[in-house]
Amino acid sequence: MLEAVIISSAKILLLVVAVLTGCAYSTYMERKVVARLQHRMGPTYAGPYGLLQPLADAVKLIFKEDIVPSRVERVIFALAPVISFVPALLTFVVVPFGPEIELFGHTIQMVGTDLNIGILFVFAVTSLGVYGIVLAGWSSGSKYSLMGGIRSSAQMISYEIGYGLSIIGVILVANTLSLRELVDQQASFGSWMIWRQPVGFLLYLTCAIAETNRAPFDMPEAESELVGGYHTEYSSMRFAMFFMGEYANMLAVSAIGATLFFGGWHGPILPPVVWLVLKVVAFMFFFIWLRATFPRFRYDQLMNFGWKVLFPLALLNTMVTAALVML
Amino acid sequence: MKELLKTIGHVVFKMPVGFVVTIKHLFKKPVTRDYPKHKMPMSPRYRGRHYLERYDDGTERCVCCGLCAAACPADAIYMEPEESDKGERRAQLYEINLLRCIFCGFCEEACPEEAIFLGQEYEFSDDNRNSFLWTKEDMLVPHPRQDNPFKRIIRRVRKVYGIPDKTK
Numbered sequence: 270m271l272e273a274v275i276i277s278s279a280k281i282l283l284l285v286v287a288v289l290t291g292c293a294y295s296t297y298m299e300r301k302v303v304a305r306l307q308h309r310m311g312p313t314y315a316g317p318y319g320l321l322q323p324l325a326d327a328v329k330l331i332f333k334e335d336i337v338p339s340r341v342e343r344v345i346f347a348l349a350p351v352i353s354f355v356p357a358l359l360t361f362v363v364v365p366f367g368p369e370i371e372l373f374g375h376t377i378q379m380v381g382t383d384l385n386i387g388i389l390f391v392f393a394v395t396s397l398g399v400y401g402i403v404l405a406g407w408s409s410g411s412k413y414s415l416m417g418g419i420r421s422s423a424q425m426i427s428y429e430i431g432y433g434l435s436i437i438g439v440i441l442v443a444n445t446l447s448l449r450e451l452v453d454q455q456a457s458f459g460s461w462m463i464w465r466q467p468v469g470f471l472l473y474l475t476c477a478i479a480e481t482n483r484a485p486f487d488m489p490e491a492e493s494e495l496v497g498g499y500h501t502e503y504s505s506m507r508f509a510m511f512f513m514g515e516y517a518n519m520l521a522v523s524a525i526g527a528t529l530f531f532g533g534w535h536g537p538i539l540p541p542v543v544w545l546v547l548k549v550v551a552f553m554f555f556f557i558w559l560r561a562t563f564p565r566f567r568y569d570q571l572m573n574f575g576w577k578v579l580f581p582l583a584l585l586n587t588m589v590t591a592a593l594v595m596l
Numbered sequence: 597m598k599e600l601l602k603t604i605g606h607v608v609f610k611m612p613v614g615f616v617v618t619i620k621h622l623f624k625k626p627v628t629r630d631y632p633k634h635k636m637p638m639s640p641r642y643r644g645r646h647y648l649e650r651y652d653d654g655t656e657r658c659v660c661c662g663l664c665a666a667a668c669p670a671d672a673i674y675m676e677p678e679e680s681d682k683g684e685r686r687a688q689l690y691e692i693n694l695l696r697c698i699f700c701g702f703c704e705e706a707c708p709e710e711a712i713f714l715g716q717e718y719e720f721s722d723d724n725r726n727s728f729l730w731t732k733e734d735m736l737v738p739h740p741r742q743d744n745p746f747k748r749i750i751r752r753v754r755k756v757y758g759i760p761d762k763t764k
Contacts, residue, residue, distance in 0.1 A: 302622075304626070305621075305622050305626065306618050306619075306621050306622050307621070308621060308624060308625075308626050308627045308628070309626055309627075309628050310626045310628045310630065313630065471607070558615065558618060558619065559615075561618050562614045562615055562617070562618040563611075563614060573599070574603065577599045577600065578599060578600050578603045578604075581600055582600065582604075
């Protein structure tokens with residue numbers, strides 16, 4: 270019993286530290302890559318190649334004044350950043366990052382917890398994050414925030430269905446909901462799920478970008494229209510929580526994408542964790558690349574896209590997959 | 597259905613084109629100049645901070661005639677004259693307000709003694725207004741002129757061994 274508690278605590282601590290560091294350095298990566306795509310240099314001053322920039326940012330944000338406007342709903346205002354941040358962290362609990370290992374006579378599974386309904390858990394939890402944004406927008410008592418919150422909820426309604434349906438194909442093919450078993454099925458390069466579910470992968474990718482409020486679906490934030498969207502009224506560490514939540518979400522979506530479609534931690538030569546990290550980094554690079562390439566969708570375009578394209582396509586994909594599996 | 601096909605067409609045929617355009621730029625060199633570390637070469641005709649020149653023996657060229665102050669469109673120059681030990685006229689007080697100065701170079705053109713020059717330096721930010729009121733002491737070129745240490749050593753060697761300087 271005690272051993273189980275210690276092992277779990279160690280794993281959770283490791284995961285939290287890894288994810289927070291990952292968040293910090295994905296901001297660095299984003300700034301560097303976007304800068305290079307625009308012929309700029311990005312951060313160069315803090316440390317060699319600006320590598321300490323995330324640290325400097327953190328220190329700056331901690332020492333910023335925490336402003337609470339007088340017209341906010343105080344309790345919800347304080348709660349919203351937490352609601353948007355915690356689910357993003359929770360997702361990592363079910364992402365497997367290596368095979369079972371023997372350590373001091375114990376068999377340790379390299380996964381936070383091996384839920385038999387892992388995928389369901391992931392999708393339940395990531396959807397919760399939107400509440401943080403909606404509540405932040407509503408409780409701020411500012412029109413920009415409210416607009417951001419409303420857009421976010423509309424976006425969620427349009428995308429959640431496509432998001433959910435996009436992986437039904439994967440589940441049908443794999444015949445399991447456990448992420449560990451899913452990864453075990455994709456041991457070799459040829460058995461990666463993306464070869465069997467290419468349309469499902471594209472749908473997942475699109476919906477994942479919308480889910481994480483990334484460009485070109487970053488309407489809840491939309492700096493040019495809504496100042497900052499739902500986090501207009503937030504400052505200091507509360508703002509940092511939203512920021513970290515967004516990046517943690519991106520990492521989560523990348524990790525789940527890598528696990529579902531790209532064989533998770535499987536890969537030759539390098540250790541399993543490194544392979545997972547590499548795949549996540551590849552995803553992150555794609556997100557950044559996308560942001561530097563395409564402009565923001567308009568509100569109605571997004572709704573049209575969600576309902577008239579993604580939803581039917583996801584349904585079609587599910588039906589075809591089901592038929593093929595039945596045969 | 598029409599919309600669906602159209603969107604799929606866009607995704608398949610048009611989006612990759614956009615991606616290729618941006619990824620090409622990833623491999624180009626940044627156009628940014630890392631300013632305080634790498635400075636742009638200045639034009640030789642650039643008009644930066646002011647210098648007050650001296651004669652070779654170290655006496656100031658400026659005779660405090662006031663022509664520069666008269667030529668100054670921004671009214672940035674103020675001066676008061678005095679008499680030196682040799683009985684020559686020179687500036688007792690010579691001030692240029694760099695916050696007023698527009699670096700037009702008219703003072704340089706007006707000066708009959710070729711005493712005032714605009715140099716190449718352009719970095720004079722400070723945190724209080726008073727430090728922009730430059731006086732004669734701030735602008736006079738040092739005497740003897742500070743060359744690089746290498747040249748100074750050569751000059752010393754020339755002097756000690758009596759080697760004539762061909763450049764003079």
